[in-house]
Amino acid sequence: MKHPAHLLGIEDLGVEEIRLFLDEGKKIKKQLSGGERKWDTLRGRTVVSLFFEASTRTRGSFEMAAKRLGADFIHMAGDSNTSVSKGETLVDTARNLEAMNPDFLVLRHSSSGAPQLLVKHLKIPVINAGDGFHEHPTQALLDALTIEERFGSIKGLKVTIVGDVAHSRVARSNIHLLKKLGAKVSVCGPPTLLPPQTEKLGVTAHYSLAEAIKDANVVMMLRIQFERQNDKQIPSTAEYYKFFGLSSERAKLMKKDAIIMHPGPMNRGVEIAPEVADGEASVILHQVTNGVAIRMAVLKILAEGRKWI
């Protein structure tokens, strides 16, 4: 089957393509768990990451993934450390970097659609590491891998995403992927944090956390970003936690074998209680481990598509 040329989002992927990434990721995870640390798969290749927003997990695991596969890795911090600060455009920046003949460009940008823009101008594979609040495909893939590890199959599972869904690329990519794989998805938060016409995404909206989590197999918590854009959406983080925070009492309402996920970074005590984040049901750190395996899979699959391996 035809491998994707880029990875820009989940919305345009078919189920087979998603399975390609997930199954490869599963294989690699097994090998990593078995102690494998270095492959030669991408020896001689170079991955360039161009990030216009801060990142710990995504950036770290792309670098880890590239290096485990034997590739070289160059990170460029977009705004302050490149000539973007001197007025150079995104397209010029990318084309100039491409002129140095790297093999992959991993982009994180605060504008939705930035990767789509670059694809028009570049020949090398572009991997979206998060664009605005549009998509974060590798996050959704690693989340799916984590869910499948626990439940075997995603089909028929009830997944609830809680928090600022309206401004979350993690939520969007997850909603696309989970629905494609047959899960029942609901979102929960005050109406001000849920996207307009939420039902059109094929998800159920809940304004009550208790309602939203009582039947869920997976509860995915999102970070509340109480910076300027949320100034008018919620009165305070204290009130948010009071009604939508996953406290230990609320967590007791969940099914016995349900799992709690979070893409990170967490605001302990805002969207999730510290003891819940570190508790038995939490798979948050597993997600991070799976992130390396998934990003290795993504690099490998795209390389196969280009017939480099």
Add this chain to the structure above:
Amino acid sequence: MTTKTPLGKALHITGAHLVDPAVKLDRKGDVLLDKGKIVGVGKPGEFKSKAKSLKAREIDGAGMILAPGFIDLQTLVHEPGAEHVEDFGSASLAAAAGGFTTITSMPCSTPVHDNAFMTDFIARRAKEKSHVRVEFVGAVTAGREGKRLAEIGSMIAAGARAVGDVGPIMDSYLMRKALEYCKTFSVPLISVAEDRGLVGQGVMNEGFNSNRLGLRGIPPAAEEIMVWRDLVLARHTGGRLHFSSLTTRGSIEAVRRAKEEGLAVTADTSPHYFSLTSDAIAGYDPNFKCFPPLRAEEDCEALIEALADGTLDLISTQHLPQSASSKEMAFELAAPGMIGLETALPLALEQVKAKRLKLTRLVELFASNPAKVLGLKGERGTIKEGAAADLVLLDLDATYSYDDRRAKSAARNSPFLGRKFRGAVVLTVVNGTVVHE
């Protein structure tokens, strides 16, 4: 319980004409009250022996109307902040005298009621001082400044029943967010629709009168523009909206259309708006100064029609006490507002007398519908077994003069002082206890 009035001993009210459209009650009958609840609503004589065994106080209601106690959705008592002008104590006596068994404390206090600590504090004050029940409305925005949301959820959890800023939220983005956020807690947002820019420095309705008197005017557009804006946002968000004190024909037409469309909108007006026009300001008497301002004859007509046809759901008093000195000023500098708890009923009865409103509709406007808006349907504002023993006994034929001696409010800013009225409150019962007779 947010009243100091204790659970009453048994009361047996006999021979009155019972009116409660919420349960289709419009006939002669007897009512038995005990331990703060209505324990029996029945035929004349039905509870004779039970009343005796309860050692109930007997009240003869012959020739009178027994209605559910009225509920005011717009009582603007500054407690805390201006207790010397009027506090929950005196306001509640005025309320009881006017037939109101529940008043709604709007967030016009200082400090602003925009957080749960204030809800607790005001509830405590109400419990200590108020002879009638008090329901609380919290602010929509922090400090009522219209810049960001107040902790609405926390106030509702602490007992508030609705939110409102006692003034417009000019930022449409924030108004939208407020309507959406309130959906989380299923409470209405009470809107005072006025565009501050168009109000400008106006002090009375814009028209021939303001022209003649040399006073700056407030055009009906100032209200109508915000009514339309709020309705469009209500449609867009699916949020629940209640308009306080609408005053113009244009506003009524807008609300009528919105209701035809099925939007979750309710609205009220206050008695001075359908009983007076800006003609009354001819003598520059600041007791006629209010916001929104008194309007024109055609607006009064539209309001009365709307009260009858359901476009307006209820009557609120907009009871706004002011000190004598703040009213003893040139019209444009005087404080706005009128007290209204004691004159709301007789002014509304004038419309019943003029056959513009039915008595049953009046009870809907004063009791059934306010209970609905506040989420108290079935509990209060109704005469039925199990409901709160909050009732009012009315003598529609009694005439009296609303004067300084009779008035119970601590404030005197009413243009109706000295006026003769027909239709008196004979007895007001809260929690099964008589608080006014």
